[in-house]
Amino acid sequence: MSKKILEIHDVKREFKMGTEVVRALKGVSFNVEAGEFITIMGSSGSGKTTLLNMLGCLDKPTSGSYLLDGVDIKGLSRDELARLRNHKIGFVFQAYNLLPRTSALENVELPLLYNAAISTKERKERAINALKAVKLDGRFDHTPNQLSGGQQQRVAIARALVNEPVMILADEATGNLDTRTSYEIMALMQELNQQQGKTIVFVTHEPDIAAFSSRTVMLRDGKVQKDTANTNRKSARELLDSLPETDDY
Amino acid sequence: MNIFNLIRLALRALQRNKLRALLTMLGIIIGVAAVITMMSIGEGSKQSIQSSLSNMGSNMITISPQSNQQGGARTQGSSIQTLTIDDVKALKRDATKISALSPAVSSSGQTIKGALNWPTTIQGVAPEYLDIRKLSVKEGIMFSDDAVRSSAKVCLLGQTVVDNLFSAGEDPVGQTIRFNRIPFQVIGVLSPKGQSSFGQDQDDIILAPYTTVQKRILSRIYFSNVYASAINEDASEAATQEVTSILRESHRLRDSDEDDFRVRTQAELIQTLGSTSSMMTTLLTAVAGISLVIGGIGIMNIMYVSVTERTREIGLRMSIGARGTDILLQFLIEAIMISITGGVIGVLLGVSSSMIVSSTLNWPTVISRSSILLSFIVCAITGIFFGYYPAQKASRLDPIEALRYE
Numbered sequence: 139m140s141k142k143i144l145e146i147h148d149v150k151r152e153f154k155m156g157t158e159v160v161r162a163l164k165g166v167s168f169n170v171e172a173g174e175f176i177t178i179m180g181s182s183g184s185g186k187t188t189l190l191n192m193l194g195c196l197d198k199p200t201s202g203s204y205l206l207d208g209v210d211i212k213g214l215s216r217d218e219l220a221r222l223r224n225h226k227i228g229f230v231f232q233a234y235n236l237l238p239r240t241s242a243l244e245n246v247e248l249p250l251l252y253n254a255a256i257s258t259k260e261r262k263e264r265a266i267n268a269l270k271a272v273k274l275d276g277r278f279d280h281t282p283n284q285l286s287g288g289q290q291q292r293v294a295i296a297r298a299l300v301n302e303p304v305m306i307l308a309d310e311a312t313g314n315l316d317t318r319t320s321y322e323i324m325a326l327m328q329e330l331n332q333q334q335g336k337t338i339v340f341v342t343h344e345p346d347i348a349a350f351s352s353r354t355v356m357l358r359d360g361k362v363q364k365d366t367a368n369t370n371r372k373s374a375r376e377l378l379d380s381l382p383e384t385d386d387y
Numbered sequence: 388m389n390i391f392n393l394i395r396l397a398l399r400a401l402q403r404n405k406l407r408a409l410l411t412m413l414g415i416i417i418g419v420a421a422v423i424t425m426m427s428i429g430e431g432s433k434q435s436i437q438s439s440l441s442n443m444g445s446n447m448i449t450i451s452p453q454s455n456q457q458g459g460a461r462t463q464g465s466s467i468q469t470l471t472i473d474d475v476k477a478l479k480r481d482a483t484k485i486s487a488l489s490p491a492v493s494s495s496g497q498t499i500k501g502a503l504n505w506p507t508t509i510q511g512v513a514p515e516y517l518d519i520r521k522l523s524v525k526e527g528i529m530f531s532d533d534a535v536r537s538s539a540k541v542c543l544l545g546q547t548v549v550d551n552l553f554s555a556g557e558d559p560v561g562q563t564i565r566f567n568r569i570p571f572q573v574i575g576v577l578s579p580k581g582q583s584s585f586g587q588d589q590d591d592i593i594l595a596p597y598t599t600v601q602k603r604i605l606s607r608i609y610f611s612n613v614y615a616s617a618i619n620e621d622a623s624e625a626a627t628q629e630v631t632s633i634l635r636e637s638h639r640l641r642d643s644d645e646d647d648f649r650v651r652t653q654a655e656l657i658q659t660l661g662s663t664s665s666m667m668t669t670l671l672t673a674v675a676g677i678s679l680v681i682g683g684i685g686i687m688n689i690m691y692v693s694v695t696e697r698t699r700e701i702g703l704r705m706s707i708g709a710r711g712t713d714i715l716l717q718f719l720i721e722a723i724m725i726s727i728t729g730g731v732i733g734v735l736l737g738v739s740s741s742m743i744v745s746s747t748l749n750w751p752t753v754i755s756r757s758s759i760l761l762s763f764i765v766c767a768i769t770g771i772f773f774g775y776y777p778a779q780k781a782s783r784l785d786p787i788e789a790l791r792y793e
Contacts, residue, residue: 196706196787217710224708235703235790239403251388252708297707 414682722774
């Protein structure tokens with residue numbers, strides 16, 4: 139039996155909006171094991187974003203328990219949560235969120251700057267390796283505005299990888315990209331998942347993206363509606379190869 | 388994040404907005420430059436007053452008559468006739484902390500030499516007067532004690548008097564002039580001393596034996612002042628007390644009586660003038676200090692803008708593991724960088740502008756290390772104080788909201 143990375147048990151999250159209580163999550167339970175590629179789907183208002191914030195240790199559940207790599211985040215302080223995010227989670231955002239006018243290499247180094255245990259030399263080496271892993275060698279000194287959308291997202295993925303997290307947490311990571319580039323990103327994600335055994339949690343609302351993952355959790359009205367393993371998993375690489383060559387942007 | 392990386396980060400952020408950083412610094416730059424210039428002008432004028440006073444003899448003690456109360460009536464100091472030759476003799480005999488002593492009596496009048504004449508003051512003194520007032524004889528000689536004893540009609544002229552009574556190139560020594568119709572033989576000329584710090588021409592003077600002035604001009608036996616030199620500057624306080632007790636005895640004052648004279652040291656005068664100029668310096672510095680505060684508010688303003696502008700960056704940094712403290716330090720150090728860089732530029736500007744002031748306006752300026760240090764500390768404090776609130780605001784942002792901020 140492989141190791142459980144996420145253990146979510148009956149997680150509820152309520153927000154107070156004035157006198158009204160909004161229940162965003164009404165008791166969500168599921169586990170994610172190491173090496174899984176899971177997509178979380180749901181229409182807007184299904185509690186997707188709330189769950190994502192929770193998984194990313196940016197928010198805490200009102201009730202229920204959430205264990206990340208065996209650590210219960212309940213009762214952790216702000217600083218301890220920050221440390222947990224730094225060590226265990228690699229974020230990939232829809233809007234890339236790279237620092238403007240800062241080189242790709244420095245953007246990738248950023249998480250390591252908040253990890254005191256890592257020396258300047260090691261920081262640079264690891265950032266270079268992470269950029270190589272996303273096939274961006276030779277673009278170290280490019281700033282975000284000198285890179286295409288797909289390249290920027292790959293820098294962001296390198297940034298997520300650099301701290302060797304237990305989980306990559308992607309939030310609509312292909313939302314701003316065209317079909318071809320999003321397939322490229324998904325191909326990269328699949329490679330990271332299958333060849334390097336990275337655990338990936340991918341939040342999306344696009345069904346064709348979900349088809350690349352090994353399992354899909356469907357949310358609806360703050361509850362898990364469906365939790366199904368994907369038997370017919372597609373390869374993004376193959377799909378990419380089948381796209382017409384003339385489709386040149 | 389370690390401090391080195393934080394500083395690098397702050398410098399990078401400032402580099403990206405060079406013009407904005409410079410404009411923000413401007414308040415600090417002007418403030419610091421103004422403080423340094425003002426302080427250097429103030430300090431310069433203070434030192435020039437001090438040096439011109441100690442030029443007059445820094446260990447000089449002046450004894451002058453003062454009104455006291457006798458039988459309920461107060462009398463005016465200058466009309467008091469209490470300082471006499473007996474006092475001078477008593478001081479000469481008993482005082483141990485005094486190295487030179489000279490009575491002084493003065494009278495104004497008209498000097499005449501041939502067709503030329505000049506209104507001036509004749510000062511009757513003893514030969515020691517030269518030492519006490521740090522005067523020197525340029526040509527000729529000083530009169531001797533014999534001249535004092537015999538009330539000789541000899542005199543020394545100040546440069547201004549020479550210039551007004553003699554034509555250029557004429558040697559005044561050995562010639563005769565008349566003061567209030569009394570003929571005096573000129574035996575010497577004093578070296579010029581220039582204006583005093585009060586704007587008085589110190590060369591517009593004639594020196595003669597005090598006995599001559601007392602008997603032949605004024606017909607009086609009392610003195611208007613007695614000048615003395617303490618054995619050294621540090622002893623002037625002790626000498627003052629000694630003089631006071633000797634004179635009280637010589638004037639036969641009872642313990643309950645007020646002094647009928649006043650003993651002043653040069654140090655006292657230096658202090659008085661110094662405090663006036665210190666007050667000016669304080670005022671000027673306060674005005675300059677206000678502009679530092681305004682500069683600080685400028686920093687605060689721009690840091691708030693910067694925090695708002697970089698909300699997403701802050702959210703991102705937090706999501707990848709930056710603690711609140713890291714964010715706080717990042718923005719705080721940025722603010723301190725602005726203020727300290729501004730401070731450095733301000734110091735350079737201040738130093739060069741005080742140099743310009745001293746070379747173009749001929750004002751004495753003294754750039755003190757303490758003023759540079761002070762403005763530096765003030766800068767750092769300004770940076771911390773005005774940078775803290777924006778930085779704290781940044782550190783308290785909710786990462787979820789910050790990430791989604793548009």
